[in-house]
Amino acid sequence: MGFATDAIHAGQHPDPSTGAIITPIYQTSTYVQEALGKHKGYEYARTQNPTRSAVEANIAALERGRGALAFASGMAAISAVLTFVKQGDRVVVTEDLYGGTYRLFQRLLTRFGIRFTYVDSSRIEAVEKTMGDDVKLVFLETPTNPVLRITDLRAVSELAHRFGARVVVDNTFMSPFFQRPLELGADLVVHSTTKYLNGHSDSVGGMVVASRQEDIEHLAFVQNAVGAILSPFDSWLLLRGTKTLALRMERHNQNAVALAEFLSKHPKVQKLYYPGLPDHPGHQLAKKQMSGFGGMISFETGSLQAARKILEGVTVFSLAESLGGVESLISHPATMTHASIPVEDRLRFGVTEGLVRLSVGVEDLEDLEADLRQALAEI
Numbered sequence: 620m621g622f623a624t625d626a627i628h629a630g631q632h633p634d635p636s637t638g639a640i641i642t643p644i645y646q647t648s649t650y651v652q653e654a655l656g657k658h659k660g661y662e663y664a665r666t667q668n669p670t671r672s673a674v675e676a677n678i679a680a681l682e683r684g685r686g687a688l689a690f691a692s693g694m695a696a697i698s699a700v701l702t703f704v705k706q707g708d709r710v711v712v713t714e715d716l717y718g719g720t721y722r723l724f725q726r727l728l729t730r731f732g733i734r735f736t737y738v739d740s741s742r743i744e745a746v747e748k749t750m751g752d753d754v755k756l757v758f759l760e761t762p763t764n765p766v767l768r769i770t771d772l773r774a775v776s777e778l779a780h781r782f783g784a785r786v787v788v789d790n791t792f793m794s795p796f797f798q799r800p801l802e803l804g805a806d807l808v809v810h811s812t813t814k815y816l817n818g819h820s821d822s823v824g825g826m827v828v829a830s831r832q833e834d835i836e837h838l839a840f841v842q843n844a845v846g847a848i849l850s851p852f853d854s855w856l857l858l859r860g861t862k863t864l865a866l867r868m869e870r871h872n873q874n875a876v877a878l879a880e881f882l883s884k885h886p887k888v889q890k891l892y893y894p895g896l897p898d899h900p901g902h903q904l905a906k907k908q909m910s911g912f913g914g915m916i917s918f919e920t921g922s923l924q925a926a927r928k929i930l931e932g933v934t935v936f937s938l939a940e941s942l943g944g945v946e947s948l949i950s951h952p953a954t955m956t957h958a959s960i961p962v963e964d965r966l967r968f969g970v971t972e973g974l975v976r977l978s979v980g981v982e983d984l985e986d987l988e989a990d991l992r993q994a995l996a997e998i
């Protein structure tokens with residue numbers, strides 16, 4: 620089936636008791652057993668819930684994975700993936716990654732004797748230099764947040780597999796509509812479903828998709844043992860969200876391409892980061908491994924003062940953390956999403972005080988462009 624068809628139908632069947640076309644919210648903690656040891660496959664709701672199973676099957680299909688497990692947040696999903704490593708193992712990580720992931724790795728997991736090496740994974744030679752037999756996991760983000768560097772997923776997967784390491788890709792920014800890492804050789808995909816997959820800024824969740832049965836079994840064990848599960852209601856919201864994923868992603872992309880072109884020509888914009896523009900260093904690779912460029916744009920305004928004028932001057936864009944919802948958001952990575960990354964590191968990636976990040980929504984393009992135009996005029 621095609622992507623849009625799968626998005627609407629995969630993992631969903633009319634409800635067996637009523638024929639309801641929409642999978643119900645099974646708001647229950649337990650299931651009655653007919654006799655001792657005789658049940659319908661459901662025993663206790665931490666372990667299994669039909670609403671959650673439906674959304675897991677849906678997203679597994681969209682990522683072309685063998686199975687998926689839903690968690691209470693993107694961070695809970697990432698924590699589950701990190702249980703593939705143990706004390707003494709090393710993880711190679713894209714250096715300019717989501718601030719919360721960096722915080723989890725550096726401030727929590729290093730306590731358990733797991734070591735992390737950060738590298739500019741858009742440079743395959745740099746990744747090669749950091750590899751070794753102690754590396755058990757390669758954790759990638761592409762495009763990165765917020766400067767949108769692109770990593771060659773096929774090349775890094777081949778390299779990592781030569782060392783026997785698993786490859787995990789945080790695919791939150793692209794969604795499976797534009798990028799499917801498992802098809803390019805990765806072993807696992809993680810999502811903050813809070814963003815594009817749910818798409819309506821009304822739920823927090825996470826998902827891990829795996830290509831191998833043994834990995835799914837391990838993740839299901841972790842999901843049950845740790846218990847950071849996605850609730851039935853959030854599972855239902857997410858199922859509702861993915862039905863329109865194809866439509867939304869097309870519009871996010873269309874609006875972002877047009878706004879990136881507008882901003883790149885604007886005299887007050889000093890530097891623009893968007894993989895859809897031909898002068899972006901990852902543009903050719905992005906065209907090869909992604910089928911669109913997504914809705915995230917960052918740009919340099921030159922100073923905190925200039926950034927503040929825009930952040931506070933817009934009226935259609937809302938000043939807020941997060942991304943991937945239908946409404947357009949604007950944020951200041953240095954003080955918001957990336958505040959937990961050491962200053963000298965974030966400056967090296969380009970996360971300056973003058974950097975502004977946009978999550979371009981699906982509103983009318985004319986309104987978004989007019990809003991940015993009037994805010995930029997204030998600088």
Ligand SMILES: *Cc1c(COP(=O)(O)O)cnc(C)c1O
Binds near residue numbers: 792812823
């Ligand atoms: C938001 C985000 C996360 C964390 O997800 P939560 O749902 O907020 O826990 C991880 N990775 C990326 C790329 C994100 O944008």
